[in-house]
Amino acid sequence: MNPSPVFSEKIQRTITCIGAAVLVASVTLYLAFPVVALFFRTTPELFFSSLSNPDVISALFLSLFTSTISLGVVILVGTPFAYVHCRNDYPGKVIVDTLIDLPLVLPPAVAGLALLVLWGRMGILGQYLSLFGISIAFTTLAVIMAQIFVASPFYLRQAKSLFEQLDPVYEQTARTLGASPLRIFALITLPLTANGLVSGAVMTFGRALGEFGATPMFAGNLPGVTQTMPLAVYVGMEGNFTVGLTISILLVIISFAIMIAVRLLARREASNA
Amino acid sequence: MLDAIIHKKLRDFSLDITIHAGPGEIVVLMGENGAGKSTVLNSISGLVPPDTGSIQLNGSVLFDPGMGVNVPVENRRIGYVFQNSVVFPHFSVRDNIAFGLLAQHKSPVFIKEHVEHWMSATGIEDLADVRAGNLSGGQKQRVALARALATEPALLMLDEPFTALDADNIRLVKELTRTFVTEMQIPCLVVTHRITDSRDIGDRVDVICRGKKEWEGRPDDVPVCACRSEDR
Numbered sequence: 001m002n003p004s005p006v007f008s009e010k011i012q013r014t015i016t017c018i019g020a021a022v023l024v025a026s027v028t029l030y031l032a033f034p035v036v037a038l039f040f041r042t043t044p045e046l047f048f049s050s051l052s053n054p055d056v057i058s059a060l061f062l063s064l065f066t067s068t069i070s071l072g073v074v075i076l077v078g079t080p081f082a083y084v085h086c087r088n089d090y091p092g093k094v095i096v097d098t099l100i101d102l103p104l105v106l107p108p109a110v111a112g113l114a115l116l117v118l119w120g121r122m123g124i125l126g127q128y129l130s131l132f133g134i135s136i137a138f139t140t141l142a143v144i145m146a147q148i149f150v151a152s153p154f155y156l157r158q159a160k161s162l163f164e165q166l167d168p169v170y171e172q173t174a175r176t177l178g179a180s181p182l183r184i185f186a187l188i189t190l191p192l193t194a195n196g197l198v199s200g201a202v203m204t205f206g207r208a209l210g211e212f213g214a215t216p217m218f219a220g221n222l223p224g225v226t227q228t229m230p231l232a233v234y235v236g237m238e239g240n241f242t243v244g245l246t247i248s249i250l251l252v253i254i255s256f257a258i259m260i261a262v263r264l265l266a267r268r269e270a271s272n273a
Numbered sequence: 274m275l276d277a278i279i280h281k282k283l284r285d286f287s288l289d290i291t292i293h294a295g296p297g298e299i300v301v302l303m304g305e306n307g308a309g310k311s312t313v314l315n316s317i318s319g320l321v322p323p324d325t326g327s328i329q330l331n332g333s334v335l336f337d338p339g340m341g342v343n344v345p346v347e348n349r350r351i352g353y354v355f356q357n358s359v360v361f362p363h364f365s366v367r368d369n370i371a372f373g374l375l376a377q378h379k380s381p382v383f384i385k386e387h388v389e390h391w392m393s394a395t396g397i398e399d400l401a402d403v404r405a406g407n408l409s410g411g412q413k414q415r416v417a418l419a420r421a422l423a424t425e426p427a428l429l430m431l432d433e434p435f436t437a438l439d440a441d442n443i444r445l446v447k448e449l450t451r452t453f454v455t456e457m458q459i460p461c462l463v464v465t466h467r468i469t470d471s472r473d474i475g476d477r478v479d480v481i482c483r484g485k486k487e488w489e490g491r492p493d494d495v496p497v498c499a500c501r502s503e504d505r
Binding site for chain 2: 169170172173174175176177178179180183187188191192
């Protein structure tokens, strides 16, 4: 006997619901479990006691310092660059667009090697700098340069799309009222895109903080000079595992804070729109 | 006095038109959507320069490729109220109206007096500290008008100023426009596609069709067929 159509529809719906629940649960758990496991591997006492470890402290401060500088450079140079790029047509604009996105798909190790080939002591440009006694590779400056290289696309892409999406009528109105381009940029364009720019900046900071591949290639792994948090985690695997664990947990906490900040900003932007 | 001769190649046709408006005169530009009305205003304001032609305002040349003159938008002294009541949403009403005066580096005392004057003239003094993004359509339009007039423009241009407004606000904006244009004795161009608007506010009507002036005359005489618009 065939089941009634109503009954079979009910079964079908139940199976769909279960299937969906399993799918959502498995994706969520796959992503969340490893992160949660980090917290279970240590104890609060061990975590707080290793916070005072000099390797943890120096990696934390070096990471925060270099990421902040990187972010500052990206914002100060990237914001006007993205604006000029969006508002003008120039030959080779498509190529520039592609180059901006390149670090997103380029393996970070390749980025690090490329920076080394250019700026290293024997590098194409670096050899001339070394004539003046200037050395970039394997310094804190190299850490910052590597971070800027890999993290800037996050900000530039966001800034570009915000400037492109902003209704031109605001800037046009300001022009007819006699405002100079600089005044319009500062008083109209920037405030109207500020929330989106900040969320782009937060993502950039996060990427700079987590930079791992390019840094050891170009800047090395010197504690206190170029050993950022992700590098210290890697070193911890071979030496003091607790230190690696503590830094990892710190990075997870910071990453979470970044994601929450981006979400809050996105919500504020949506409510302002 | 405005004298503009505009030639510009557009996507589907070319704009070839002569616009004239005397002091205190409101000239209404009518025509279907896409006829080139807004392009005329954008050309005169300098936002979209014509290919050839000339634009003169009160005897001074704003645009003339033959003479190598193309005055930048910000120096043309044209009050331009765009479609859809554009206000700076992140500024208060007061700061919106002060924007042009600040850009012109007027003194703080002058700005304060002028802003108060224009807020009271357009009936928005109660809204002085309200963020402009939170205003209604009619309020925004009055802010846009006050902001344009506060800069003491030599020409006023309004692009579809009555769409998206209710009947009371349409009447109010029309009255305000007429009053200020007469008081300040400046030429004024109003783009609309409704015959009723042109009758209420216009001294003269130019009907534009596919970039050419199809008809010119008094608002009461506009032939019904001259602007084939669904919305009269």
